[in-house]
Amino acid sequence: AVQDKDMIFRGNDGGAGINALVLDMSAAGAATFNAGITAQAASTITTADNTDTLSLISTDADASVGPNLVLYRNSGSPAVDDHLGKIAFQGENDADQILEYFSIRTYISDETDGTEDGHMQIVGKTAGADKKRLDLTPTEAVFNDDSLDIDFRVESDNQEFMLHVDG
DSSP: OOOTTOEEEEOOOTTSOOEEEEEEOOSTTOOEESSOOOOSSOOOOOOSSSSOSOOOOOOOOSSSOOSOOOOOOOOSSOOTTOEEEEEEEEEEOTTSOEEEEEEEEEEEEEOSTTSOEEEEEEEEEETTEEEEEEEEOSSOEEEOTTOOSOOEEEOOSSOTTSEEEOO
């Protein structure tokens, strides 16, 4: 049943009285949409505390994958080096400037049907500059491609330096 504080959006239903969308406001501090949502413009979700800002929850009980997050670039002319998507991790510095401290970036290496290749980079801020920390191309996985003075270390269950490359 529609409550007094619910919001009702009606579409052009020819006078049938069908609700296009009901926004259920019965839960304190939460609104429930009982429909899928497609946004045609940039959107921002903001929280004022340390709760999860966005949760993707799948209640499917089978052995298939879920939940799914898809970053889809729907290009009419895909080409080599097209950026497919980026996940940016941002924060502020002590001058109150917003900086991207780390990112995961993906690209098309080959868009040709049957020989498609992808390329992914993990990029991090080091001494104020963006540096590739991990570069995954179709033919190799490169650690520290930008020649930073960083060590590579692998630990085992009882040894701190099971494998160590001194940068």
